[in-house]
Amino acid sequence: MDNLNINWFPGHMTKALRMIQANLKLVDVVIELLDARIPVSSANPVIHQILEGKPRVVALNKIDLAEPEWTKQWVDTFHVQGLQVVTIDSMTGKGTKALVSQVEQLGSAKAAKLVAKGVNPRAVRAMILGIPNVGKSSLINRLLGTKAVRTADKPGVTRGKQWITIGKNLELLDTPGVLWPKFEDPEVGFKLAMTGAINDDIYDVETAMSKLLLFLRENYSDRLIERYNLSSPLPEDSTELLGLIGARRGCLRSGGLIDYEKARRIILNEFRGSKLGNFTLDRPNQ
Numbered sequence: 001m002d003n004l005n006i007n008w009f010p011g012h013m014t015k016a017l018r019m020i021q022a023n024l025k026l027v028d029v030v031i032e033l034l035d036a037r038i039p040v041s042s043a044n045p046v047i048h049q050i051l052e053g054k055p056r057v058v059a060l061n062k063i064d065l066a067e068p069e070w071t072k073q074w075v076d077t078f079h080v081q082g083l084q085v086v087t088i089d090s091m092t093g094k095g096t097k098a099l100v101s102q103v104e105q106l107g108s109a110k111a112a113k114l115v116a117k118g119v120n121p122r123a124v125r126a127m128i129l130g131i132p133n134v135g136k137s138s139l140i141n142r143l144l145g146t147k148a149v150r151t152a153d154k155p156g157v158t159r160g161k162q163w164i165t166i167g168k169n170l171e172l173l174d175t176p177g178v179l180w181p182k183f184e185d186p187e188v189g190f191k192l193a194m195t196g197a198i199n200d201d202i203y204d205v206e207t208a209m210s211k212l213l214l215f216l217r218e219n220y221s222d223r224l225i226e227r228y229n230l231s232s233p234l235p236e237d238s239t240e241l242l243g244l245i246g247a248r249r250g251c252l253r254s255g256g257l258i259d260y261e262k263a264r265r266i267i268l269n270e271f272r273g274s275k276l277g278n279f280t281l282d283r284p285n286q
């Protein structure tokens with residue numbers, strides 16, 4: 001497809017990576033937060049190198065926006081790869097109990113080893129890693145809830161770190177690690193843009209929306225027809241389709257011309273807000 005010309009600056013990421021690597025030394029388990037709509041595109045391409053054998057739980061977030069059948073298939077796929085995976089919705093907190101218990105289980109093996117060496121028993125320590133907008137802060141806030149407590153400057157832990165105590169057995173670093181996705185692949189760039197993982201001012205919205213409309217027309221024409229009250233068959237040309245939707249939504253400039261810009265914005269917002277239904281853009285075995 002056409003390139004979206006994503007502009008981004010690796011400098012921030014280098015700094016972020018250094019911080020992540022320092023924080024990783026403090027934790028027993030990593031929660032890799034992925035977007036259930038794009039479990040591959042929202043993954044960091046070098047996560048394996050960064051983690052170096054650190055126990056990891058994959059958490060597929062935003063399941064409320066993904067297609068449940070595909071989410072199920074993704075869970076199976078991760079299991080086949082030998083990974084632990086939970087599905088969550090950080091807005092409602094659905095699945096977060098299971099996440100906490102998996103993290104505790106995974107970290108308890110190391111805790112037991114430390115105790116065997118004579119170290120005092122302590123809670124499992126974990127941190128969240130994920131790309132921008134995948135829901136790291138939302139998840140932390142959810143886990144923080146009303147019962148959890150923020151603890152600053154724990155003895156024996158690097159100064160200045162904030163930990164959230166969740167129950168008796170888990171402490172979560174309250175600063176998540178921000179990873180970068182794989183910007184170079186245009187297909188991945190498209191999916192990141194459409195799910196809101198990257199800001200709209202750093203990619204070519206016009207190109208991306210044209211691709212989105214063709215994707216919707218190809219795979220979900222029924223949803224477009226219903227939502228925008230269109231008739232079948234839909235036009236093959238994406239601009240023509242955009243024009244029809246724009247007209248339906250009253251996106252008009254003076255003189256009755258279609259305001260394409262406004263129409264694009266409406267469709268993108270509705271797509272992201274699941275007004276057009278749930279979408280899983282990455283499929284297993286693709």
Ligand SMILES: Nc1nc2c(ncn2[C@@H]2O[C@H](COP(=O)(O)OP(=O)(O)O)[C@@H](O)[C@H]2O)c(=O)[nH]1
Pocket residue numbers: 061062063064065088089090091092130131132133134135136137138139
């Ligand atoms: N629908 C839905 N939205 C979510 C979920 N988790 C986070 N969000 C939204 O995704 C956006 C980014 O979340 P945020 O926690 O700031 O992501 P961060 O950049 O990784 O910290 C916000 O608008 C959240 O409300 C979820 O499970 N479902």
Ligand SMILES: [Mg+2]
Pocket residue numbers: 136137138
């Ligand atoms: Mg955040």
